[in-house]
Amino acid sequence: MRRVAIIGTGQTRHARCRDDASQPELVREAAAAALADAELRPADIDAVLLSNMELFEGRAFPELWAGEGAFACGKPCMKVATGGTSGTSACIAAFHQVASGLFDTALVVGFEKHSEGHTQTGMALTDPFWDRAVASGALGNFALSISEYMTERGVTERQAALVAVKARTNAARNPHAHLKSPEVTVEEVLASRMLAHPVRLFDMCPQSDGACAMVVASEECARRACSRPAWVKATATRHEQPYLGDIDRRLCAMRTLRDASRAVYAAAGIIDPLAELDVAEIYEPVTYAELAWYEALGFCEDGGAGRLIEDGVTSMDGALPVNPSGGVLSTNPVGASGVIRVAEAALQIHGRGGARQVDGARLALATGYGVYAWADAVVLGAEP
Amino acid sequence: MSERIAVKHTMDLAWRYASGEAMERFCADLSDRRIEALRCGGCGRRYLPPRPFCGNCRLRMTERVPVRDVGTLVAWTVVHTPILDGRTGEPRPAPYGMGLIRLDGADTTLNHYLAEADPARLRVGSRVRAVWRPALRGAMDDILHFEVLS
Amino acid sequence: MIREGSIHIPFTYAAGRAASRFLVVLRDEGRILGSPCPACRRVLCPARSFCPRCGEETGEPVVVDPAGTVVSFTETAAGVFGLVRPDGADTAMLHRLLPAGAKWTIGARVRARLLPERTGSITDIEGFEPLEATEDHA
Ligand SMILES: [Zn+2]
Numbered sequence: 001m002r003r004v005a006i007i008g009t010g011q012t013r014h015a016r017c018r019d020d021a022s023q024p025e026l027v028r029e030a031a032a033a034a035l036a037d038a039e040l041r042p043a044d045i046d047a048v049l050l051s052n053m054e055l056f057e058g059r060a061f062p063e064l065w066a067g068e069g070a071f072a073c074g075k076p077c078m079k080v081a082t083g084g085t086s087g088t089s090a091c092i093a094a095f096h097q098v099a100s101g102l103f104d105t106a107l108v109v110g111f112e113k114h115s116e117g118h119t120q121t122g123m124a125l126t127d128p129f130w131d132r133a134v135a136s137g138a139l140g141n142f143a144l145s146i147s148e149y150m151t152e153r154g155v156t157e158r159q160a161a162l163v164a165v166k167a168r169t170n171a172a173r174n175p176h177a178h179l180k181s182p183e184v185t186v187e188e189v190l191a192s193r194m195l196a197h198p199v200r201l202f203d204m205c206p207q208s209d210g211a212c213a214m215v216v217a218s219e220e221c222a223r224r225a226c227s228r229p230a231w232v233k234a235t236a237t238r239h240e241q242p243y244l245g246d247i248d249r250r251l252c253a254m255r256t257l258r259d260a261s262r263a264v265y266a267a268a269g270i271i272d273p274l275a276e277l278d279v280a281e282i283y284e285p286v287t288y289a290e291l292a293w294y295e296a297l298g299f300c301e302d303g304g305a306g307r308l309i310e311d312g313v314t315s316m317d318g319a320l321p322v323n324p325s326g327g328v329l330s331t332n333p334v335g336a337s338g339v340i341r342v343a344e345a346a347l348q349i350h351g352r353g354g355a356r357q358v359d360g361a362r363l364a365l366a367t368g369y370g371v372y373a374w375a376d377a378v379v380l381g382a383e384p
Numbered sequence: 385m386s387e388r389i390a391v392k393h394t395m396d397l398a399w400r401y402a403s404g405e406a407m408e409r410f411c412a413d414l415s416d417r418r419i420e421a422l423r424c425g426g427c428g429r430r431y432l433p434p435r436p437f438c439g440n441c442r443l444r445m446t447e448r449v450p451v452r453d454v455g456t457l458v459a460w461t462v463v464h465t466p467i468l469d470g471r472t473g474e475p476r477p478a479p480y481g482m483g484l485i486r487l488d489g490a491d492t493t494l495n496h497y498l499a500e501a502d503p504a505r506l507r508v509g510s511r512v513r514a515v516w517r518p519a520l521r522g523a524m525d526d527i528l529h530f531e532v533l534s
Numbered sequence: 535m536i537r538e539g540s541i542h543i544p545f546t547y548a549a550g551r552a553a554s555r556f557l558v559v560l561r562d563e564g565r566i567l568g569s570p571c572p573a574c575r576r577v578l579c580p581a582r583s584f585c586p587r588c589g590e591e592t593g594e595p596v597v598v599d600p601a602g603t604v605v606s607f608t609e610t611a612a613g614v615f616g617l618v619r620p621d622g623a624d625t626a627m628l629h630r631l632l633p634a635g636a637k638w639t640i641g642a643r644v645r646a647r648l649l650p651e652r653t654g655s656i657t658d659i660e661g662f663e664p665l666e667a668t669e670d671h672a
């Protein structure tokens with residue numbers, strides 16, 4: 001397998017509604033930004049990978065309509081679909097395509113326009129015999145698992161609110177982010193509307209319109225085209241049983257993410273992730289999930305996540321800044337959200353993070369979350 | 385930018401889904417108020433609702449074991465912003481309780497509605513009992529919801 | 535055991551920059567816009583913001599002719615559908631050929647028939663009808 005690096009990233013402005021652009025125009029906005037960042041032309045790209053949630057926009061074959069916006073005409077182009085992990089999975093697929101020697105360059109584009117479809121209905125189309133009669137949706141699904149997690153680990157609503165404050169204040173330094181609140185307080189989070197106990201409005205990710213793209217290149221191409229490539233050091237993806245009730249201790253165990261992170265740490269030679277990682281971009285659709293992920297990712301012992309957020313360890317000036325971008329809690333065009341995690345991690349290695357840059361970031365983790373059914377983990381480094 | 389044009393439309397999507405043998409038997413049993421789980425010959429885990437195979441062991445399951453209609457609340461929430469019912473497209477009146485319930489005799493948990501919607505009265509570990517529809521139809525919603533036993 | 539049902543999914547599709555302008559001009563002026571590609575020099579119709587073949591952003595839209603040529607067609611239970619290349623454009627657009635009972639051939643000359651009351655939709659063009667018929671009307 002050849003060495004692979006990310007040499008350019010690009011994002012649109014993310015917002016509740018981007019009706020100024022059609023889906024292909026939105027895709028092109030991100031794709032063109034990534035090419036400009038990599039200083040490449042469309043003709044320099046060998047293959048295109050897309051990520052988008054089928055049915056969320058009420059349009060079949062999203063890859064058919066959006067491909068031309070990703071400069072895919074006349075090139076190999078396909079969509080990768082693994083639920084919420086689709087974006088990270090598309091990145092991993094591109095890494096594999098270039099690592100294998102099949103292609104020298106690949107462009108990954110993830111996009112979603114939640115404003116154009118009905119996400120809830122799309123999510124309700126589950127097993128008609130069982131789940132559809134008692135469907136809880138994404139929100140109820142999280143909320144159920146959270147009560148179990150809080151009971152076992154003693155996490156509090158206030159600790160979760162600290163995650164929301166961190167996300168929205170970080171987002172204020174990210175020009176692309178959807179929800180930005182530099183002044184938001186824990187009290188405001190705790191006073192926000194209850195959606196599904198204990199999840200409040202400010203605990204939950206938004207539904208955004210937006211796209212994100214990146215250019216993936218072989219070692220030879222990366223060294224020629226990029227002064228500071230973000231090298232792909234390790235990737236892992238894990239699938240799980242599909243039914244919520246078949247999985248033991250859901251957020252507490254989080255077997256998929258736990259296994260995927262241990263696999264990438266081993267492959268990248270990471271023994272103590274909290275000490276060795278410089279920055280992490282993790283897929284946290286709800287505040288409580290970020291706390292659970294700290295434990296699953298080995299940033300702390302099980303039961304230690306509340307202290308980690310209280311002590312500011314994962315803040316911008318902490319030992320391991322988590323989600324300098326503001327995370328999924330601030331920006332969530334689902335098909336793009338996983339691509340954004342990897343692109344933001346790459347941006348940190350590139351040293352192009354602007355106001356959200358973590359000084360001297362050389363080792364970064366990005367993760368994806370596709371309900372309990374999938375988890376992806378990617379480690380990027382300044383050295384191959 | 386000048387005027388923005390958007391097309392609005394409602395798509396009617398017809399679907400048809402075959403249950404497979406395990407779910408067919410489960411539904412037929414419900415109309416007799418009988419619940420059975422399938423037990424994995426590899427790990428011994430008792431799956432409810434029954435699945436045709438154990439994803440962990442990658443084995444087909446055939447051994448049936450009895451399950452009671454009382455169990456333990458493993459997780460709960462009270463939903464204030466309902467999602468649309470996937471059968472009708474209509475929202476369920478809120479607030480309503482939902483729980484993950486481990487029925488006595490099963491190892492996996494069921495997600496289902498709770499009769500209780502007051503957070504102060506819901507606790508992980510509470511004992512719950514199925515409330516059945518008076519006229520059973522052989523479908524999952526023959527169990528209307530679960531009530532908390534005092 | 536089989537279960538059947540249906541579900542209703544509401545959706546919106548934003549036409550975006552180029553298609554919005556195309557639809558507004560069609561509605562307000564009854565004219566059809568195409569987009570010139572600076573790289574391959576083709577005029578793409580209906581108008582769009584970038585050339586799918588070259589990846590370049592297109593230039594200021596140009597008015598193409600309501601008259602054009604049938605590139606291909608098919609007869610279906612719902613009517614006759616054709617790909618029509620308007621004069622002044624290099625691509626063909628899919629639309630109805632009117633009337634359905636006419637004898638159609640590839641290469642037939644046609645002209646867009648517009649609705650008198652237009653809403654900003656591609657169906658503001660009712661379809662394309664034989665050029666001779668429109669000249670007879672004129
Ligand atoms: Zn088993």
Ligand SMILES: [Zn+2]
Nearest residue numbers: 571574585588
């Ligand atoms: Zn061109």
